[in-house]
Amino acid sequence: MQKILDENYYDFIIDNSMIPRYNTGDNITLLNDAHSLLHVSRSVMDVCDIGRTPYYAFPSIYTLASSASDEISANKTVENNTVYNLLGQCTLVGIVDTGIDYQHPAFRNADGSTRIVSLWDQTDQSGVSPKDFTFGTEYSKQQINAALLSNDTMSLVPTVDTNGHGTAIASIISGSIDTKIHLVELFPIANLLW
Structure with a gap:
């Protein structure tokens, strides 16, 4: 299963210039010419460490939020x-x-x-x-x-x-x-x- 689909990984948006620093062979999903997703196992990283990790942007979590026609x-x-x-x-x-x-x-x-x-x-x-x-x-x-x-x-x-x-x-x-x-x-x- 691909890590981008696995709920056991955090997904961080990073600048592609950061790929060599973090690439372990199977933890990067290329998004476009400028950005990629870095997949970090939840077992390796505590959620409290998220603010201490160098990432470009933390993906927004979208949810259903509309209430009227x-x-x-x-x-x-x-x-x-x-x-x-x-x-x-x-x-x-x-x-x-x-x-x-x-x-x-x-x-x-x-x-x-x-x-x-x-x-x-x-x-x-x-x-x-x-x-x-x-x-x-x-x-x-x-x-x-x-x-x-x-x-x-x-x-x-x-x-x-x-x-x-x-x-x-x-x-x-x-x-x-x-x-x-x-x-x-x-x-x-x-x-x-x-």
């Missing part, structure tokens, strides 16, 4: 003004969340094809990783379209959003106007964090 948004006045015609055409958005239900109508064109350019399932290690990455499986627009036309969709693109949060957020950001998913439909307001 876009109906509550202060942007409604602007969105509902038809003069502006704000439909986001020719806009590419990247979303990191719990996944996406790529079969949902919010992410389909009128002809049934996908509006998703690419899907990177970081929990699926069975396929081809995105260029310059060593983990997860990337599904292309062509693969998603083939799955949508198939009678066995999940055999071609076996990725799901069991939580629903990623699908809801993606639909608010980039779903088709008639099929946006409202967070309050997925989660009771009392269970959400703002």
Whole structure:
């Protein structure tokens, strides 16, 4: 198992110039030309030592934090003004969340094809990783379209959003106007964090 996926390791973002100092052969995951992840075993390092370790940046831990549908948004006045015609055409958005239900109508064109350019399932290690990455499986627009036309969709693109949060957020950001998913439909307001 790769260390980037192993919960027994801390992941530190470091400047690539620091790699020679820390590289033991299997503890670095290259991110880009400037930064990499340094994986340090939890058994070797106490969490209290984190502040004493030279690292470039400690990765932020992201969690679900949205509590209201876009109906509550202060942007409604602007969105509902038809003069502006704000439909986001020719806009590419990247979303990191719990996944996406790529079969949902919010992410389909009128002809049934996908509006998703690419899907990177970081929990699926069975396929081809995105260029310059060593983990997860990337599904292309062509693969998603083939799955949508198939009678066995999940055999071609076996990725799901069991939580629903990623699908809801993606639909608010980039779903088709008639099929946006409202967070309050997925989660009771009392269970959400703002």
